[in-house]
Amino acid sequence: MQNFINAYSWVNIHYLLEGLWITLEVSAVSIVFSYILGAILGLIRYINVKYLSAIVGFVIDLIRNLPLLLIIFFTYFGLPNIGIRLNPIWSSILAMTIFESAMLAEIIRSGIGAVDPGQMEGARANGLTYWQAMWHIVLPQAQKKMIPTIVSQFISLIKDTSLATIIVLPDLMYHAQIIYGQNSNYILPMFVALAVMYFVVCYMLSILSHYLEKRLA
Amino acid sequence: MISIVANHWQDLLYGLGQTLLCSILALFFSLIIGSLFAIFEVVPNKFLRIIARVYIEIFRNIPLLVITMFFYVVVPMFFVKVNGFTAGTIGLTIYTSAFIAETVRSGIQSVDPGQMEGARANGMTFSQAMRYVVLPQAFKIVIPPLGNQFINLVKNSSVLAFVAGFDLMYQGNTIASTTFDTLNSYFVVGILYLVITMPLSYYMRYLEKRLD
Amino acid sequence: MKKIIRYLGLLTSLCALVMILSSCGSKAATSNESVLKTAESNNTIVWGVKADTKLFGLMDVKDSKIKGFDVDMARAITKQMLGPSGKASFIQVSSQTRIPLLKNGNIDAIIATMTITPAREKAVDFSDHYFNAGQSLMVKKGSPIKNVKDLDKKGTQVLAVTGANSVANFQKVAPKAKVLELQDYAQALQALKSGQGEALTTDNGILLGMAAQNPGYQVVGGTFTKEPYGIAVNKGQKPFVNKINQALQQLRENGEYDRIVKKWFGNIAGFNYKEAEK
Numbered sequence: 001m002q003n004f005i006n007a008y009s010w011v012n013i014h015y016l017l018e019g020l021w022i023t024l025e026v027s028a029v030s031i032v033f034s035y036i037l038g039a040i041l042g043l044i045r046y047i048n049v050k051y052l053s054a055i056v057g058f059v060i061d062l063i064r065n066l067p068l069l070l071i072i073f074f075t076y077f078g079l080p081n082i083g084i085r086l087n088p089i090w091s092s093i094l095a096m097t098i099f100e101s102a103m104l105a106e107i108i109r110s111g112i113g114a115v116d117p118g119q120m121e122g123a124r125a126n127g128l129t130y131w132q133a134m135w136h137i138v139l140p141q142a143q144k145k146m147i148p149t150i151v152s153q154f155i156s157l158i159k160d161t162s163l164a165t166i167i168v169l170p171d172l173m174y175h176a177q178i179i180y181g182q183n184s185n186y187i188l189p190m191f192v193a194l195a196v197m198y199f200v201v202c203y204m205l206s207i208l209s210h211y212l213e214k215r216l217a
Numbered sequence: 218m219i220s221i222v223a224n225h226w227q228d229l230l231y232g233l234g235q236t237l238l239c240s241i242l243a244l245f246f247s248l249i250i251g252s253l254f255a256i257f258e259v260v261p262n263k264f265l266r267i268i269a270r271v272y273i274e275i276f277r278n279i280p281l282l283v284i285t286m287f288f289y290v291v292v293p294m295f296f297v298k299v300n301g302f303t304a305g306t307i308g309l310t311i312y313t314s315a316f317i318a319e320t321v322r323s324g325i326q327s328v329d330p331g332q333m334e335g336a337r338a339n340g341m342t343f344s345q346a347m348r349y350v351v352l353p354q355a356f357k358i359v360i361p362p363l364g365n366q367f368i369n370l371v372k373n374s375s376v377l378a379f380v381a382g383f384d385l386m387y388q389g390n391t392i393a394s395t396t397f398d399t400l401n402s403y404f405v406v407g408i409l410y411l412v413i414t415m416p417l418s419y420y421m422r423y424l425e426k427r428l429d
Numbered sequence: 430m431k432k433i434i435r436y437l438g439l440l441t442s443l444c445a446l447v448m449i450l451s452s453c454g455s456k457a458a459t460s461n462e463s464v465l466k467t468a469e470s471n472n473t474i475v476w477g478v479k480a481d482t483k484l485f486g487l488m489d490v491k492d493s494k495i496k497g498f499d500v501d502m503a504r505a506i507t508k509q510m511l512g513p514s515g516k517a518s519f520i521q522v523s524s525q526t527r528i529p530l531l532k533n534g535n536i537d538a539i540i541a542t543m544t545i546t547p548a549r550e551k552a553v554d555f556s557d558h559y560f561n562a563g564q565s566l567m568v569k570k571g572s573p574i575k576n577v578k579d580l581d582k583k584g585t586q587v588l589a590v591t592g593a594n595s596v597a598n599f600q601k602v603a604p605k606a607k608v609l610e611l612q613d614y615a616q617a618l619q620a621l622k623s624g625q626g627e628a629l630t631t632d633n634g635i636l637l638g639m640a641a642q643n644p645g646y647q648v649v650g651g652t653f654t655k656e657p658y659g660i661a662v663n664k665g666q667k668p669f670v671n672k673i674n675q676a677l678q679q680l681r682e683n684g685e686y687d688r689i690v691k692k693w694f695g696n697i698a699g700f701n702y703k704e705a706e707k
Contacts, residue, residue, distance in 0.1 A: 080533030181615025293623035
């Protein structure tokens with residue numbers, strides 16, 4: 001018990017919260033980027049532009065089938081070879097964005113595909129252009145169905161940022177390791193703190209997803 | 218790249234084997250645990266439902282790395298020694314079982330409730346109806362998503378690299394840091410991962426299409 | 430049949446993609462911009478340091494600053510090279526990430542308990558050595574293991590860190606033991622405490638730092654290698670290396686070096702800092 005009290009000193013909690021902040025920052029930026037990119041790629045996949053869609057589809061498949069850890073290594077160690085130097089934070093954001101937008105593209109493609117084609121035809125018959133019908137009729141409906149899947153993908157993203165400790169991203173996981181690395185009495189308290197912090201963040205997001213689902217349905 | 222394969226093919230092959238072994242073991246156990254919790258979620262017993270819900274929510278919302286490190290670092294301090302491979306496999310099993318529980322549950326729920334009623338009406342108990350009527354149909358529906366879970370497992374097994382589990386990613390790290398040829402080492406490792414995951418994911422897509 | 434052809438097509442294009450990427454990857458490995466010039470114009474040197482290694486580079490949770498011998502040395506060298514207003518900025522590295530980061534240009538130099546070895550000299554250039562360590566073993570107090578020979582048995586597991594040369598060194602003297610490589614020293618120490626291996630092997634300075642903090646553990650068997658630490662710089666940066674060597678020489682002459690060594694190693698039991706200074 002004493003270990004827990006000592007471990008949760010203000011200094012340590014503050015340090016953990018700093019790490020949590022980095023985790024949230026990296027996740028939030030990656031979520032925004034990957035949602036935009038994923039939607040664009042998903043649309044390209046869906047509307048079947050000759051060659052482009054096939055190439056995009058193949059690249060998406062490649063990324064989806066590689067471990068995220070490997071993509072993190074490529075952005076951190078590989079990109080500087082073509083002149084792009086990123087610090088661990090931006091490398092992680094980029095890796096997350098690449099990986100998650102590939103995941104999201106697939107979700108969005110199949111989400112749009114699941115909307116009744118009659119909706120599109122009806123909208124077109126009423127004089128909307130293809131893109132108007134897509135934007136105002138098809139996408140909102142697809143979005144409603146996709147929300148749970150997309151949010152659980154975002155939850156994965158938050159959890160997966162912990163993998164970036166391998167390139168010394170100073171996130172929650174790394175900060176916890178620094179603390180228990182210096183005093184092994186703190187190991188158990190730190191794991192409890194890690195579990196609680198990650199859980200609270202991710203669970204809040206999944207509650208939000210249930211709420212959105214109900215609101216939009 | 219060729220020199221890496223030529224000099225380290227034994228390590229790479231061993232790593233590939235460990236990755237596959239760990240993924241298959243974790244799939245096997247997480248299927249059992251996941252299905253168990255999925256059934257808990259649909260049985261008419263509030264207590265079991267709560268247990269299942271709590272298990273699933275906890276392990277879906279904590280990073281795999283935290284779970285794995287817990288078994289590698291914390292458990293041995295208080296209970297028994299767990300080596301890296303075992304810690305990784307346990308971590309993967311627990312983590313994946315929460316997802317499989319969700320998948321199987323939605324599979325069970327998508328089976329027409331009339332099936333259950335019909336089976337019960339014909340004199341089967343709840344568990345008989347579950348076992349012989351509902352579950353076989355549910356599993357047919359969930360095969361493609363389960364396949365995708367297996368692909369995730371193979372990818373996620375890279376977490377073994379953090380706990381010296383001698384998997385493909387660990388071998389990649391070791392090769393990269395002894396040859397200093399970082400990019401090419403990871404290219405080779407990447408291709409080996411794709412060799413497992415790509416055909417699987419195309420096959421799952423094919424199955425999905427056929428089911429539609 | 431059509432499917433097979435399509436699949437083969439995909440595979441060949443994948444191979445082609447990899448070939449192209451890897452060829453442009455290996456071409457640009459050494460850049461030709463002068464690190465020294467950039468450092469002088471920015472008035473800053475970017476150092477890669479450890480953040481998990483007691484005495485050499487350890488993160489202080491209170492103020493989020495890295496503290497240790499390597500960090501102080503880096504500061505002193507920077508001031509010596511760029512003048513009193515010169516700034517040293519620090520990036521945390523692990524044994525695994527430090528060489529790729531240096532070759533990428535993310536950091537200008539590595540000062541992170543890095544031994545000068547012939548294998549590494551093929552990838553990077555080293556300054557003169559600034560510290561003499563030697564590889565040793567740390568075990569739980571009361572362990573039957575007294576020296577490295579006790580570990581040379583089938584079934585023995587020993588812990589080390591990925592990217593550290595202690596792995597290869599150890600395998601030379603105890604080829605029968607199995608080495609488990611972990612991400613950094615903090616993880617390796619935890620693994621030792623969790624009973625994942627019988628001993629942890631790395632340089633004596635690092636081990637003594639750990640033992641001072643963890644009373645249940647001790648360093649045994651003396652040193653079985655010589656580990657001169659050097660500052661690593663990317664290939665093709667001779668002027669930068671020369672300037673570092675010059676700064677090191679000046680620091681040794683003006684007593685600053687001696688002061689920094691004493692500050693960190695003066696009170697460490699079982700450590701002969703005079704030996705390390707040679």
